[in-house]
Amino acid sequence: MNSAGESQRMLGELRYLEFYAKQIGDAVGYAVLELSVLEDADAQSGFRRVAGSGAESIYYGLARKGRKRLNQVRKELGKED
């Protein structure tokens, strides 16, 4: 992340995704979103919760032009099964 504008844009992306993830999670009884990856036609962003919960959550995230495979993104976010 190299500018305030990009940080702001990424925060907006996270908040938007969190909002919908909460609705989806609530629908089926999933409480905490651990990791998410969103892709549009030519960009990808991913977030992993590293600490806290709810509004206090702290996330580690990435955003890029272009798209990589989901497993690759998970690894980059520090999540491996």
Add this chain to the structure above:
Amino acid sequence: MNSTEVIVAVMALERMSGVGGLLLQKGRNRIASHLPFSETKVDALSSALRLMAEGYREVKRDVRQVWMEFDGGRLLIVQQQGTLLMLLLSSKAELDIIAGAASVFLSEHATHLAMLPSERLDFAAATSSSIDELIVTGPRVGEALRAKAEATISVWPEARKAIERLLSKVMGRAQAVNLVDRCIRNSVGLDPYRMTKEDLRKLATNILDQVPNTGKRRALAAELEPQLQELSL
């Protein structure tokens, strides 16, 4: 392509290893729903997914895929041209293969899915036929879907650079970038990050075909093949 083929393909997706259920919907029209949840939960989930799709559409985000890992489960959401496919996956699922298969499914059935209404159908009226249908599928459909998913490649960034390099010989850089963008936009249903080798060759040829000068077009077409071979295509 008809409804039966869509249902068979949906069942093949559902049978893939690690898939615990799926939901296929277009707007309020639930086309297929096989989930291990109560009807109330499925209704709530369906609404939440629809709101998310509409929300991103309203802000002009062409979201293709969303992956969500919750504490209690994992959801893969893939959408194309207003149709949304959600898969419930276990930790054993081969994530990228299933994402590829979901994308292949939506592309292959895009024409039929595009014709379906986005308003909820009266299920009783829609199934009032006196003939009961039993659809039996073998493992072959699933194997074919998996093979197609595995065949989808992800060398688009490199391939795009090669195509733009070629075009730059006969036009300005910005013009080349715009031409590539325009051809992708016009290729309805094509996801450049999930193309087979054949799709990529077709797209590249189509892009070069837009060069107006016949001589230059032929020269570029002759140079295309070595470029693709460099990318192991």
